[in-house]
Every structure is written in structure tokens, then in C-alpha cells.
Amino acid sequence: MQVDVDGDISADAAVLGAGIVGVSVALHLAKRGLSVALIDRRGAGEETSFGNAGLIQREGVYPYGFPHDFGALLRYGLNRTIDASYHPSALPRLAPFLFRYWRHSRPSRHAAIARQYATLIEHCVDEHRGLAAEAGAQALMKPDGWIKAFRTERERDARFAEAEGWRREFGLNYRALDAAAMQASEPYLTPGLVGGLHWTDPLSVVDPQALTLAYVALFERLGGRFVQGNAASLARDGQGWTLRTAAGRISARSAVIALGPWADTLTNSLGYDLPLAVKRGYHMHYRAAGAAKLNHPVLDVERGYFLAPMRRGIRLTTGAEFALRDAPKTPIQLARAEPIARDFFPLAERLEPEPWVGARPCTPDMMPIIGPAPRHRDLWFAFGHAHHGLTLGPVTGRLVAEMMCGEAPFVDPAPFKADRF
Known part of the structure; x- marks a missing residue:
């Protein structure tokens, strides 16, 4: 990466958005020897990547x-559930997306x-483990999977049958827990649960933002540079792209839009009409009462909370809130979930003054948009991961880097191309 006498920065690639997806793209490009500027209006991992379930x-x-x-x-x-809620005032704008989603x-x-x-x-x-090992962040990951806890035999048996089908088709591993095994796995949960489904393949992350920052630190050790700036200033300049940042003007041969729920603000300005919406979610942290311990994410x-x-x-997290991205907080689902969660597991006091809210970027076919922009040379898309941004960050990063570098x-990548819409 070069800095001229005026302070302007020249790079091979500019990655817009420093959530887990953008960080992973930038890191994989840097691993291939490219000079990369990673740009975000805030610090890394301070938006959607800050507050997820950590799976x-x-x-x-x-x-x-x-x-x-x-x-x-x-x-x-009826709009009274914990796992899903909506703003009635947002429905006219959301209706076309919701119909396609349905x-x-x-x-x-x-x-x-x-x-x-x-x-x-x-x-x-595998992709997360590889990056975490290079970043020295293995301690942030627990290899113990997570558990679905059941209150009714009907739901338990249906999910066991579903899991067995997925095991046969996709090679997934799980444990079917009866009531006694569930109690042994999580002794502080409420008695009376009829069992649990323990997915054993997943990893859980004890601090998702810390993992993102560990990947940023590795990116910087490889020569990458994180810069604060507003992606809205992106503009075509000859054969490349430029944008203004707090560190000066950045010129790059290629640009990657990895702005999560804000991606459409830039893609719209470039003439793309991609069907993006958001599902908002809330979280709050609590102290575990007394000696209580939760061994797995559950x-x-x-009831529809996590x-x-x-x-x-x-961390208590809620399901999906269908609302406009920048609407004021309405943590109704969290308020509904908290008393039920206190009966489910002994939670003590709240540890923050206000609930956190974030927005998950969604497409109607539930798959991310990954690959080259259809009408702009050297412009790439990496967004729309919905509930699986943390899950798919390093996978997306590697895939985008391979395409950009001609590997x-x-x-x-064909199912995830932007022109499928």
C-alpha cells in the first residue's frame, strides 16, 4: 500500500464494511499478497457483528x-410472539419482500x-478454525455445539425426525437427549423439559466482536490498513475506484461492498435494484444468579428466544423484528422473553442499561449475494447473509478472494450471483 506526498492512499483493493464478512474478505485478500484498505464509518465489528448469538x-x-x-x-x-414481531407501519414497504420471501x-x-x-x-x-489459529483466537471458540430444548414431546419428536433427515442428506451430527440427559447436560435449566437436540458440529463464540477484532489484527499484521470513512463517497475513477476517508483519499483497483444491512444504500446509487430487507434483533446480558452455569448455548x-x-x-437474544432498518428501538420481544427466560434459567440483574439492537441483511431467497457486480468492472458484492453472517464470514472471504485473484x-459461486434477481 502506497501513500503519496498529499497523504492519498493507493491500494489494490478497498473493502467497504468492517463487520465479520468485510473483515474476512479483506483478510483473505491480504493473505494473497494484495494491498488492502478496509473502510468503515465506525470501528470494526461495532454494528451487526457485535450482537449475535455467537454460533x-x-x-x-x-x-x-x-x-x-x-x-x-x-x-x-397477532404480533404477540417472542420469535417474530413486526412494525405495522413498515408493512406497506416490506410487503413485496415478504411475499417473495414467503x-x-x-x-x-x-x-x-x-x-x-x-x-x-x-x-x-474449518474456515473459522483456520483463521482463528492464524490469529491466535482459538480461545474465543468452544467446540461444544448448541442445544434446542423442548417443552413438548410433539415438538421434540418432530425435530428429532428432521435432524435425522439432515444427518443422512448433509452429514450432520447430533445427539438426541431424553429428559434425563437434558438435565445432566444443563442442570440449572428448569425441570420438566422433555428433552433436547444437541447439534455437536457447530462452534460457539464467547465474544463475537473480539473474534472480529482478532481477524482485523491479523489483517493488519499482513500489511492491511483499517481506515474510517463513509462508503457513500465511493466513485469510479478511470480504471479503478476512489473514496474519501479520515486518512485521505483512497484509490483502489477493485472495490468490495460488504456493508451488510447498509449495502443497498450504495448499490442503489450505482443503479442496482436488489431485493434487500432487514430482520432486526435485540440482546441483553445478565449475570447468572448464584452458582448457576449455562454449559451450552440453548x-x-x-418460546422462541436464545x-x-x-x-x-x-446473552439473551430475540428472534426477528420486521421493521425499517433505522426505525427507533422497540424491544418488545426482549420484554416478553425476559420473564420466561428467568423461569427457564436463573438470571440475575441486567448488565447493560439499554438493550442492543442490530439489523440482519436479508434477501428473499435467503441466500447471500456473493460475486462480481453485473454492470461494473472490478466491483464485488459480499452481503445479504441474514442470520449467518458470523457463520459464513470466512467462507465468503475466501470465495471472494479466490474469484478476485483468478483462482x-x-x-x-453461481447460486449466489447478484444477477439471479
């Missing part, structure tokens, strides 16, 4: 779909999407 979901071959059974649609329509979630279409999506998911653990399946043991405490991609 690297090897089992997540089926991206989260829109329900098709009448009972679930009725429950969500159509792609039909069982046959969802199954076809899963077979394509699994080609990314199957690499997530989903309370029938508890994860983190460095900061026990044979280790995953077929």
Missing part, C-alpha cells in the same frame, strides 16, 4: 424460512435452496 452454524443448511402453516401465520399475525420458503423451493446453501455452510467450521424452542454464555454474561473457487 458458527455447521448445522444451518436450511436458512430461516417464512412459515407456511396456518397456525404459525395466525400467531405471527414464496421461496415453500417446502420444495426451500429444500432446493438448502442444497445450494449447504455448499457454503459445510465449510464454515434455544427455548417453543440464551448463550458469553464473556460479558448470559479456482472452492465453492461454486
